[in-house]
Amino acid sequence: MSQDDATPTRKIIHVDMDAFYASVEQRDNPELRGKPVAVGSPAARGVVAAASYEARAFGVRSAMPSVTAARQCPDLIFVTPRFDVYRAVSMQIREIFAEYTPLIEPLSLDEAYLDVTTNLKGMQIASEIAAEIRAKIKQTTGLNASAGISYNKFLAKIASDLNKPNGQAVITPRNGPAFVESLPVKKFHGVGPATAKRMAEVGIETGADLKAKSLEFLTEHFGKSGTYYFGIARGIDNRRVNPDRERKSVGAEDTFAVDVEDIEKAKRELEPLVAKVWRYCESHDIGAKTVTLKIRFADFQIITRSRTHSAGFHDDNAILAAAQALLEGEHPFPKKVRLLGVTLSSLGQKEPSATSQLEFHL
Incomplete structure (x- = not known):
């Protein structure tokens, strides 16, 4: 049966590593174990890239400004990210996935979808496959993973959060629609x-x-997304697990609790958005040639402004400078700003000479 058929017969696993970056740091440095750890910079303009579960107990979350995180958790320990190590561990995990199925769709270094409807081990029960994969990840890397098992990607993703950390959950075709209704x-x-x-x-x-x-x-x-929402409300999601998935852009946006009109405040609001998109780029060792700024005003009018740099943007400071320059170009604002977004596109591997090309004026 085709993966595009509506009949829910597929067996999809969503594997999600638990506090991945922070857990790697705690694994490699015993002095950090059991302590609140934030991967990121403690600098005034720093942002948390990841937080251990001990830090999360204090409300520390990824993309949170470091000063806020330190205020919420005075004993928070900041650790500099080591993306080369995270990528190496991610490859170990990917090799374990490949023992079971070639249908692997990575979403980031620490999570992926697997279609195990027909699998290389000939195993019939997807929850047993998930448990075996999690055990192998623990044995190989020393890290905990959680998993969600269901008949489509949407429900598998939700299921992986249900018994975190270090657990798994199943949402069956029989209980899927009712589960969605209650959520x-x-x-x-x-x-x-x-x-x-x-x-x-x-x-x-x-x-x-x-x-x-x-x-x-x-x-x-909700435009084109309306069709997707209509389906998932009924527990239907026919998206296939795509092993050849190539991300064409990465973006982040935030709707403000109170509309913003001050340019300096608006510029500061761009910092966590840039940090979030750059974290994806850095973890995948890629850069981007185009920065797009999205502004939604109080009356819901949306404008976008873009800047392309032929040599590419290869660090967060350059991206932030470009986004802020685009924002300044729209000031004074015709109305208060309700939402800001930053998207990077024309993604590609970093060029070796990128460092020498970062000095330019916007």
């Missing part, structure tokens, strides 16, 4: 804070609320 939409993968807020504004708080809306209503309010 707050803000827990849905693919529904970020901004979209969840827009859904709340039209009376959608749970999966059941989402299911109650017609396809026409969802398309009217």
